[in-house]
Amino acid sequence: MTPRQQRLEQQRSDILQAAASLIAQRGFHGMSMRDLAEATGFGVSSLYNYFASKEELLAELQIRAFETLIDAANDSLKDTHDAASRLYVFIFNQVRYFVDHADIMRVLIHEAAALPAEHRQRVRTLKEDYFRIGRDAVAAVFAEGCGPKESARGTVEPVALDRATYSIFGMINWVWAWYEPTLHGTPEDVARSIHSLAVCGLVARCPATPTHDQLPGSLGQRQVSLLMNRPTATK
Amino acid sequence: MTPRQQRLEQQRSDILQAAASLIAQRGFHGMSMRDLAEATGFGVSSLYNYFASKEELLAELQIRAFETLIDAANDSLKDTHDAASRLYVFIFNQVRYFVDHADIMRVLIHEAAALPAEHRQRVRTLKEDYFRIGRDAVAAVFAEGCGPKESARGTVEPVALDRATYSIFGMINWVWAWYEPTLHGTPEDVARSIHSLAVCGLVARCPATPTHDQLPGSLGQRQVSLLMNRPTATK
DNA sequence: AATTGACGAACGAACGTTCGTTCGCCAACC
DNA sequence: GGTTGGCGAACGAACGTTCGTTCGTCAATT
Numbered sequence: 001m002t003p004r005q006q007r008l009e010q011q012r013s014d015i016l017q018a019a020a021s022l023i024a025q026r027g028f029h030g031m032s033m034r035d036l037a038e039a040t041g042f043g044v045s046s047l048y049n050y051f052a053s054k055e056e057l058l059a060e061l062q063i064r065a066f067e068t069l070i071d072a073a074n075d076s077l078k079d080t081h082d083a084a085s086r087l088y089v090f091i092f093n094q095v096r097y098f099v100d101h102a103d104i105m106r107v108l109i110h111e112a113a114a115l116p117a118e119h120r121q122r123v124r125t126l127k128e129d130y131f132r133i134g135r136d137a138v139a140a141v142f143a144e145g146c147g148p149k150e151s152a153r154g155t156v157e158p159v160a161l162d163r164a165t166y167s168i169f170g171m172i173n174w175v176w177a178w179y180e181p182t183l184h185g186t187p188e189d190v191a192r193s194i195h196s197l198a199v200c201g202l203v204a205r206c207p208a209t210p211t212h213d214q215l216p217g218s219l220g221q222r223q224v225s226l227l228m229n230r231p232t233a234t235k
Numbered sequence: 236m237t238p239r240q241q242r243l244e245q246q247r248s249d250i251l252q253a254a255a256s257l258i259a260q261r262g263f264h265g266m267s268m269r270d271l272a273e274a275t276g277f278g279v280s281s282l283y284n285y286f287a288s289k290e291e292l293l294a295e296l297q298i299r300a301f302e303t304l305i306d307a308a309n310d311s312l313k314d315t316h317d318a319a320s321r322l323y324v325f326i327f328n329q330v331r332y333f334v335d336h337a338d339i340m341r342v343l344i345h346e347a348a349a350l351p352a353e354h355r356q357r358v359r360t361l362k363e364d365y366f367r368i369g370r371d372a373v374a375a376v377f378a379e380g381c382g383p384k385e386s387a388r389g390t391v392e393p394v395a396l397d398r399a400t401y402s403i404f405g406m407i408n409w410v411w412a413w414y415e416p417t418l419h420g421t422p423e424d425v426a427r428s429i430h431s432l433a434v435c436g437l438v439a440r441c442p443a444t445p446t447h448d449q450l451p452g453s454l455g456q457r458q459v460s461l462l463m464n465r466p467t468a469t470k
Numbered sequence: 471a472a473t474t475g476a477c478g479a480a481c482g483a484a485c486g487t488t489c490g491t492t493c494g495c496c497a498a499c500c
Numbered sequence: 501g502g503t504t505g506g507c508g509a510a511c512g513a514a515c516g517t518t519c520g521t522t523c524g525t526c527a528a529t530t
Contacts, residue, residue, distance in 0.1 A: 025348065026264070026348070026349075027262045027263065027264050027346075027348075027349065028262065028264075028265075029261070029262050029263075029264035030262075030263075030264040030349070032488075032489065033489080033490060033491085034488080034489085034490095042506080042507090043506065043507045043508075044490090044491090044507090045491080045492075045493085045506085045507065045508080045509095046505070046506055046507070048490095048491070048492080049504090049505060049506080053490080053491080054490065054491090109412075110262075110345055111262075113260065113261070113262075114261075114262065114265070138437065141437050142437055159418075159419060159420055159424075160424075160428060162418075162419060163419060163420065163424065163425060163428040163429075164428055164432055164437060166409065166410075166413045166414075166419075167406040167409070167428060167429050167432050168406075168432070169409060169413075170406040170407070170408065170409025170410070170412075171402040171403075171405040171406055171409075172405070173405065173409055174401065174402070174404060174405025174406075174408055174409060175401075175405070177344075177401075177405075177408075178401045178404075179401075183394075183397075184394060184397060184398060184401075185394055185398065189394075189395075189398065190398060193395060193398040193399055194398075194402050196436075197399055197402050197403070197432070197433065197436065198436060198437055199436045199437055200435075200436040201431075201432065201433060201434045201435040201436035202373065202376050202377055202399060202433055202434055243478095243479095267514075267515065267516080268515080268516060268517080269514085269515085269516095277480080277481090278480065278481050278482070279481090279482090279516090279517090280480080280481065280482080280483095280517080280518075280519085281479070281481070283516095283517070283518080284478085284480075288516080288517080289516065289517090
């Protein structure tokens with residue numbers, strides 16, 4: 001990659017990052033290209049040297065973010081094998097992504113509908129891929145059970161599995177709406193709370209569940225790449 | 236209330252309902268007053284006979300909706316006393332509201348930031364009221380435990396309680412993003428899945444928890460008033 | 471019972487502003 | 501010296517809002 005292309009790519013990333021921040025605050029329709037120009041230091045028209053249109057910009061933002069998130073999840077999961085821990089890793093991966101890139105995550109959650117029809121399908125596919133990863137992790141916990149042998153095993157009704165998976169996604173995704181580092185503990189605390197709720201609920205004591213001490217709590221050491229660096233760019 | 240005022244109130248409600256639908260689809264900034272005029276059959280300028288501005292309209296929409304939701308929750312809870320059932324009732328109340336008024340709920344979740352500063356405080360207060368209702372229900376389950384006596388009782392760390400409550404809200408609030416009646420079962424199914432996850436988690440068996448058969452499953456018979464009827468107007 | 475007049479409710483047209491986007495031109499770099 | 505990346509100016513369209521006006525309705529006055 002020539003330095004020329006590198007510079008271009010860097011500035012595309014900067015613009016996307018600024019756009020994410022503005023869109024997170026005001027919504028896609030609430031951000032104007034003039035706002036974005038001011039935030040990036042470019043002139044309005046210069047932005048069109050990097051993105052064909054405002055909608056293309058949104059599409060690229062969402063696609064990159066989802067791909068980064070999916071890759072990070074796969075990467076985190078590849079060394080963990082027992083069901084409960086895998087679920088924790090999955091949860092923590094996304095919570096961490098949230099905390100590091102709150103703006104982007106907010107855009108991902110809010111502005112799917114603002115995409116032009118052509119790009120919507122691509123994002124939907126990515127979203128389904130991501131959902132499947134989460135659902136597999138949930139299904140494994142379901143199937144394995146947490147108790148020694150007395151707990152129920154086997155398959156679950158698919159619809160119920162979907163509902164449970166969506167609910168767990170809900171816990172994670174909702175983090176953007178409330179999490180304040182100074183008030184609500186570390187990202188690890190949040191991930192543990194969610195994981196504990198998902199596996200054991202509010203009240204149950206689930207003896208065979210790995211204590212959270214045993215879980216890969218320092219997962220965060222491998223820093224997720226800056227949002228906009230595609231996986232190929234990080235190695 | 237004169238028929239004159241009644242008619243006016245009715246049309247205000249109609250406009251708000253139409254606005255909710257449009258805002259749910261396109262976001263607040265994505266809906267123009269011309270869109271709203273077309274959807275309601277009014278001329279653009281006539282809308283200003285009912286609302287002072289676009290922002291006032293959003294504020295009124297959110298305030299009415301929250302008040303309706305809070306009243307419905309309090310109403311549903313007043314006859315239920317054991318902790319687990321109260322949590323179920325709370326969950327189901329909101330899930331039902333979701334299913335009946337998906338548009339409004341979506342606006343409630345997405346467009347809080349689009350409010351002018353003056354109205355934001357009012358909505359925030361309502362939101363905090365509602366949060367407290369949910370947190371009390373969660374705290375009671377926490378404190379009471381579900382098992383006979385071997386389960387832990389007593390108070391929980393407040394921060395952990397908040398995290399758990401927010402997570403449960405997350406499950407409920409995320410319903411808007413995925414629930415499709417033809418795919419995912421009845422609203423009762425959804426509420427039961429969430430309640431089960433909240434109380435018992437994915438795998439634990441929690442003997443003393445009331446089976447869902449015993450829970451007020453037919454809560455839905457008392458239909459929540461149409462969104463826009465303020466509590467004072469329903470009696 | 472007919473006339474009047476005040477008023478609520480609707481409208482189309484137009485306001486000034488801001489929107490996303492395009493164009494032509496200029497400076498800097500290979 | 502051509503290519504790239506930058507800009508201000510300008511575009512038509514759409515934005516939220518206001519304005520002057522009209523047209524029923526209905527109570528009070530004749």
